[in-house]
Amino acid sequence: xxNPITHSTQLQCNQGTKPTALTVTSQTFMKIEDKLQATEAxxxxxENIMPFGQCKLKMYAGGLLPCVPAPTKxxxxxxxxxxxxxxxxxxxxxPCSVGGKISVVKSAQSFVxx
Numbered sequence: 001x002x003n004p005i006t007h008s009t010q011l012q013c014n015q016g017t018k019p020t021a022l023t024v025t026s027q028t029f030m031k032i033e034d035k036l037q038a039t040e041a042x043x044x045x046x047e048n049i050m051p052f053g054q055c056k057l058k059m060y061a062g063g064l065l066p067c068v069p070a071p072t073k074x075x076x077x078x079x080x081x082x083x084x085x086x087x088x089x090x091x092x093x094x095p096c097s098v099g100g101k102i103s104v105v106k107s108a109q110s111f112v113x114x
Contacts, residue, residue, distance in 0.1 A: 002089040004078065006035035009090075009107050015100030016052025016067035023048050030082045039085035040074040043094065049102065057099045070097040 007024040025048060026041035042048040045068060055067035071094045078087035094102040 002076075002078070002091040003107065004032060004087045005038045005090055005092070005104055005107055006032050007038065008035060009038065010105040011049060011052075011102055012105040013052040013055075013067060013069065013096055013100040013102050015056045015096070015098070016054070017056070017064070018053035019105050020050040020052055023050070026085055027082050037082060038088040039082050040077050040088060041085045042088065043071045043074060045069045045071060052100075052102075055098065055100070067100075069102065071095070071102060072097055 008021045010019045011022050012019040022038055022042060024036040024038050024042050026039040027036065030037040049069040049071055051069065052067035054064035056064065058065035074088060074092050074094045076089065076092045078089050080087050090104045090107050096102060
C-alpha cells in the first residue's frame with residue numbers, strides 16, 4: 001500500500017548521479033512524525049527539488065553538466081487533498097522535461113505493515 005511522504009524524503013532522478021532531499025513548502029500544518037507532509041505543489045526546481053548531481057543526458061567535452069531538475073507534474077498522487085493539493089506518495093513519480101524521471105528513493109518516515 002502506498003504511503004504519504006514528508007519533508008526530507010530522498011528523491012532520485014534516474015538520469016542524475018545522486019539523490020536529494022525534498023523540501024516541503026506547500027503547506028504548514030499537516031505532519032507525520034513531526035515532518036510536513038508533501039503535496040503535488042512541492043515541485044519547484046531549486047526550492048522543493050534540488051539538483052541531482054550531474055545529468056547523464058547532458059554531456060560536454062569535459063564530462064557531464066549539472067542535473068538541474070525540470071519537473072513537469074507529479075503522477076500517481078493520492079486521492080486525498082491537503083488544502084486542495086493532492087498528497088504525494090512513496091509511489092509518486094515526476095517526469096523531468098530534460099528526459100529523466102524523478103521518484104522516491106527512501107521515505108523520511110517509518111510505517112509499520114500489518
